[in-house]
Amino acid sequence: MTARPGNAHQARLLKLLRDGGPNSRAQLGDQVDLSRSKLAVEVDRLLQTRLVVADGLAASRGGRRSHNIRLNPELRFLGVDIGATSIDVAVTNAELETLGHLNQPMDVREGPVAVFEQVLAMAAKLRSSGLAEGFDGAGIGVPGPVRFPEGVPVAPPIMPGWDGFPVREALSQELGCPVMVDNDVNLMAMGEQHAGVARTVADFLCVKIGTGIGCGIVVGGEVYRGTTGSAGDIGHIQAVPDGRPCACGNRGCLEAHFSGAALARDAMEAAQQGLSAELASRLETGGDLSAVDVAAAAAAGDPTALELIREGGDRTGQVIAGLVSFFNPGLVVIGGGVTGLGHTLLAAIRTQVYRQSLPLATGNLPIVLGELGPAAGVIGAARLISDHLFSPA
Secondary structure (H helix, E strand, C coil): CCCCCCCHHHHHHHHHHHHHCCEEHHHHHHHCCCCHHHHHHHHHHHHHHCCEEEEEECCCCCCCCCEEEEECCCCCEEEEEECCCEEEEEEECCCCCEEEEEEEECCHHHCHHHHHHHHHHHHHHHHHHHHCCCCCEEEEEECCCEECCCCEECCCCCCCCCCCCCHHHHHHHHHCCCEEEEEHHHHHHHHHHHHCCCCCCCCEEEEEECCCEEEEEEECCEECCCCCCCCCCHHHCECCCCCCECCCCCECEHHHHCCHHHHHHHHHHHHHCCCCHHHHHHHHHHCCCCHHHHHHHHHCCCHHHHHHHHHHHHHHHHHHHHHHHHHCCCCEEEECHHHHHCHHHHHHHHHHHHHHCCHHHHCCCCEEECCCCCHHHHHHHHHHHHHHHCCCC
């Protein structure tokens, strides 16, 4: 895709078609502040760029029938969500409908070269399946802070070898299309905003609990990244004074006490100390323990697993309670791999937030699990690149 919208009106029309699907000129006119003649001019210019195409006659509203307009169905976006232990890659159309989705285990600590070799192989597999001849743009999420204007990770605690790596530039050259890069939790928030539980909310927090912990902050429908791109790095808020050492160099961070890695470590200790027969049995069978094992043990009624989840939920809830008092969001979404712990975790978080934050902030505050699971990140990545390409150059 070489064309870009020529002005803010055209950009607004493209995003309306992306988010709402095919629409008639008359219906588009109801949603934008343009005269009928000006709207006709802007739509005709978009038709000339081939960003949009005619899509048959619209339903009659009386008088002459209008034509439907839709985004060009041949446009293809690549969404890439790089996690600490896995990679998700998806192809979407311009309306961000997922056409194909692949997942592969991958340790982000193997470094950017190895990770991007895997990403490119997965993208090639999707392309060779007939889903796309090429990509018009790609969005990439990484599990660490990103200097957003340059698309460069900055001192990510769980990503050795990634500091300053030119992700956007390197992948743009390999893929032959524009690329945008962001923190993975921001993309999860954008995915839930586009197609998940946050569709109707303008101000919300999206907390991702996985190998690390982060928070996407959405204000007025837009992701807030902060001055340098590190907004929402709540995993490194102190939860336990003089607590465990954290990968960031400090002590007592929330991430050091409750994340996928911390939970696995605590479960291992409990099994080895004979505190949980269920976890000990799983350790003997599998040779290792993960958050998935803790979730399964809790589902089987194991009291130690349940207590680990409640304790982690309490600490996470204490941090979120501070955020709620400060930000006053309309919704809190909990996502990430550790949400396999389910409603035991959610109940502990809710209890702390509702107990510690003022009633004015929590009286009508839903705290819910995300709807999209692993798809949230890749949909958010596609949304990221479409936001860029559907803005005036």
